[in-house]
Amino acid sequence: MSRIERVELFHVNIKLSEPFFPSWIPGYPQTHNRSTLIRFTTDDGLVGVSSGAAFTTEREGLGELLGGFLLGANALDVATVRQRIKEAGYLGWRNWWIEPAFWDIRGKAEGKPAYKLLAGSDETVEKVKCYASTGEIRPFEKRKPYLDEIQKMGFRHVKLRVHDFDEEKDFEILRKAREYVGPDFGIAVDCNQGWRVALVDDAPLWDLPRALRFGKVCDELNIAWIEEPLDMHNFPAYAELRRQIKTPIAGGELFTSRQEMQAAMDNEAFDIFQPDCCFAGGLEDGIWLARECAKRDLTFTPHTWTNGVGFLMNLAVKAASGSTLPLEYPYEPPGWTPEGRDAILREPIRLNPDGTVNVPQAPGLGIDIDEVALRRHAKRFHKMTPARLAIRTIREKGLKAALEIKKKKDSRV
Numbered sequence: 001m002s003r004i005e006r007v008e009l010f011h012v013n014i015k016l017s018e019p020f021f022p023s024w025i026p027g028y029p030q031t032h033n034r035s036t037l038i039r040f041t042t043d044d045g046l047v048g049v050s051s052g053a054a055f056t057t058e059r060e061g062l063g064e065l066l067g068g069f070l071l072g073a074n075a076l077d078v079a080t081v082r083q084r085i086k087e088a089g090y091l092g093w094r095n096w097w098i099e100p101a102f103w104d105i106r107g108k109a110e111g112k113p114a115y116k117l118l119a120g121s122d123e124t125v126e127k128v129k130c131y132a133s134t135g136e137i138r139p140f141e142k143r144k145p146y147l148d149e150i151q152k153m154g155f156r157h158v159k160l161r162v163h164d165f166d167e168e169k170d171f172e173i174l175r176k177a178r179e180y181v182g183p184d185f186g187i188a189v190d191c192n193q194g195w196r197v198a199l200v201d202d203a204p205l206w207d208l209p210r211a212l213r214f215g216k217v218c219d220e221l222n223i224a225w226i227e228e229p230l231d232m233h234n235f236p237a238y239a240e241l242r243r244q245i246k247t248p249i250a251g252g253e254l255f256t257s258r259q260e261m262q263a264a265m266d267n268e269a270f271d272i273f274q275p276d277c278c279f280a281g282g283l284e285d286g287i288w289l290a291r292e293c294a295k296r297d298l299t300f301t302p303h304t305w306t307n308g309v310g311f312l313m314n315l316a317v318k319a320a321s322g323s324t325l326p327l328e329y330p331y332e333p334p335g336w337t338p339e340g341r342d343a344i345l346r347e348p349i350r351l352n353p354d355g356t357v358n359v360p361q362a363p364g365l366g367i368d369i370d371e372v373a374l375r376r377h378a379k380r381f382h383k384m385t386p387a388r389l390a391i392r393t394i395r396e397k398g399l400k401a402a403l404e405i406k407k408k409k410d411s412r413v
């Protein structure tokens with residue numbers, strides 16, 4: 001048994017070298033790469049880490065909630081900690097991003113990379129093919145140097161972004177890009193309609209007729225997939241789009257549960273499922289979905305656009321999945337670079353010249369936190385140990401009730 005003895009939470013706040021303008025929040029200049037890092041330490045010295053994307057310091061009170069659920073739990077019993085994460089989610093935040101830390105711990109306990117545990121196989125996956133994922137909407141002339149650069153880097157696939165009020169401008173970006181890179185280079189397109197956030201600038205809300213017009217153009221241009229051309233839950237419209245358009249339809253990046261994935265499959269909404277273990281069900285639901293897709297002749301490649309730790313978490317699912325689609329490699333200089341994306345890792349995750357990234361073979365998830373960089377870019381806002389939790393419970397509930405609670409909880413572990 002490896003009991004969780006310490007829970008630490010950090011606000012990570014990496015200043016970007018240049019502002020980044022995410023297509024999913026039109027007009028918003030993102031100046032920082034923010035996330036919450038969680039670190040669990042067990043009584044036998046195992047450490048597990050995971051990360052959740054953050055807009056600001058919205059998880060300030062999360063530690064107070066989590067302590068009672070996770071301290072003292074057996075970190076190697078992933079089924080039980082998953083249940084506790086789920087229950088904590090009923091009371092507070094969406095917490096699935098925490099789950100991968102327990103695969104990190106289990107991998108370290110068993111001396112195996114997490115992807116092998118997920119795959120249930122000892123087969124080594126050395127590398128995973130990636131696509132260059134843009135994050136900004138840029139007119140073609142401004143996109144051209146990027147297309148040159150990524151081809152030199154070794155990418156063979158790109159994902160562009162579109163959603164202008166004038167749909168002709170969207171078509172033009174794709175037509176010119178296709179003409180420029182030629183017929184053999186993979187082009188996917190993300191319309192960012194799944195969970196539109198018009199916080200600063202207004203942006204169009206697509207409906208089925210617009211998605212259909214867009215889809216016809218994509219069919220002509222041999223586009224690899226159309227991502228989120230409609231609200232993420234509009235399954236009937238997605239199904240209709242799939243009936244009328246040849247280009248594969250992708251989505252699901254912000255699903256938060258296995259139930260949503262199941263409903264999307266049952267309603268035949270997507271050809272390509274793109275969950276992110278930071279949002280939906282952790283690694284276990286990720287690999288479950290990959291297997292379901294394989295059974296139904298659908299395909300799977302996770303969303304990874306959070307940060308370097310989130311990328312490694314999703315990479316583990318991808319490596320375990322056997323999926324041959326390329327994996328999202330978020331890259332949009334000058335705002336979004338490997339250095340800013342992965343600043344708390346000892347080394348940024350780099351692309352190999354053959355367009356792949358290496359799958360970490362170290363036990364666990366291979367998240368190698370640079371403690372100096374973590375001190376520089378992050379502030380620990382919570383540390384909970386059993387002793388601290390006990391003091392808090394005694395203060396709040398009284399000694400007798402606190403001892404009673406402890407006795408009951410200990411008997412369950």
Ligand SMILES: [Mg+2]
Pocket residue numbers: 190192227228253303
């Ligand atoms: Mg997307």
